[in-house]
Amino acid sequence: MIDNKKLFAAVDSVADVIARVNDEVWQAAEVYFKEYKSAQALAKAAEEFGFETEMGVSGIPTAFVSKWGTKGPKIGILAEYDALDALSQKQGVAEKMPADGRVEGEPGHGCGHNSLGAGALGACIGLKKYCEENGVDAQIYFFGCPGEENGSGKVFMARDGLFDDMDICLTWHPGDTNNITGVGSLANISIKYKFHGVASHAAATPHLGRSALDACELMNVGVNYLREHIIPEARIHYSYLDAGGKAPNVVQDYACTYYFVRAPKAKTAFEITDRVDDIARGAALMTGTQLEIIHMDGLSDYIPNETLGNLMYEAFCEVGTPEYTEEELAMAKAFTDSIDPKALEMGRALAAKDNNLPVSAYEGVYLDKNIAPYKHLPEKAMPGSTDVGDVSYCAPTAQFNGATIVVGTPSHSWQMTGQGAVSYCHKGTVNAAKVLALTALKAIDNPEIIAKAKAEHKLNCPDGYICPTDPDFMPDLE
Secondary structure (H helix, E strand, C coil): CCCHHHHHHHHHCCHHHHHHHHHHHHHHCCCCCCCHHHHHHHHHHHHHCCCEEEECHHHCCCCEEEEECCCCCEEEEEECCCCECCCCCCCCCCCCCCCCCCCCCCCECCCCHHHHHHHHHHHHHHHHHHHHHHCCCCEEEEEECCCCCCCCHHHHHHHCCCCCCCCEEEEEEEECCCEECCEECCEEEEEEEEEECECEECCCCHHHCECHHHHHHHHHHHHHHHHHHCCCCCEEEEEEEECCCCCCCEECCEEEEEEEEEECCHHHHHHHHHHHHHHHHHHHHHHCCEEEEEEEEEECCCCCCHHHHHHHHHHHHHHCCCCCCHHHHHHHHHHHHHCCHHHHHHHHHHHHHHCCCCHHHHCCCCCCCCCCCCCCEEEEECCCCCCHHHHHHHCCEEEEEEECCCCCCCCCCHHHHHCCCCHHHHHHHHHHHHHHHHHHHHHHHCHHHHHHHHHHHHHHCCCCCCCCCCCCCCCCCC
């Protein structure tokens, strides 16, 4: 029998640790694969509470696994802690300005990963304390996952099998509402196409040249025609990494384009990528150039697990939402007033839709206290991509959004950074730790739940995990 009060007390007993680490990572504001201070802050805190840590897993210095327990179900809880470029913002100030000691354009936590990591840490410590005090067998794995925004650290960890033995994996994301993620995400394959031609004078001897730039342009034309013949939910994006130079009177002997191929399922993304590769080969044939195809990092789609989603919703309802002081609500109002009215209107409309409420229910509401009913819609895909998808192919996985910022705050914004280390964000992060810990404990307490989640996972992933990143490809740690 689970004692919720004891579990919540165990998490509350480390609320100061959660807030401290939240703020340390927020202050460090390190971007993908440079999160040395952030990873150390999280791993060190876990070690202080009895976890054993292995740093540098999967060949990435800022990736780690901290573990406690030798028997019982294996519970994986995922942390992220990378920041975003150019989003530094002063803490608690609802006017655009860089953080103290920083200048305009430096990184900042505009997606809340400082809170994501701190909340996951708090869940692991609180769950461990409860298990120790109540004789519960469990193995808790705290996964330090770098480079979610750019680089996809979890993909390399998944490729190395780090999640394969987990009975379940859980995570969360800071946001402006409270809801369980019941939809998928877009798989995303990234590829560089490097064309090598022959340089020549464009006026005197153009016939001797072979233009790599022409090859890139012909490839892009071919891909534009392809777009009509792929599923409407798929996306193909591209940019020029190198257009060959600034001189127009030279036949460019080198040019490079960079492509993203997105689709609701990894299998579909692979199939579309094969067709884009063929178009690139055709462009090389047409121009007499040589082609180098470099398949880089990729992301699988996220597969929501209905069994765990319902369990997580049940846990969230039992935890509830925080209470806020007048001072916190005043700060929340100041940030609300700083948001573009159209973005604010859209955010409130989405929150209302998730909670089956009229938009008017969110007028004058700054911090969301509703918990949206769980909707299992795996056939739908959120417009973005996340490397949590790769974990969901390896083990039954569930995740939720927890309110740490005001309703309508745009993600990847200076307003989100500015709220990332204030007191109402701390409360939301501690609350998220309780939801993660209680979801895990409910699964540990009921082996049938884990068995059902694993059976569902097997049906959802009949072919297992096929890594979208080439076996020899490693992230650019420089």
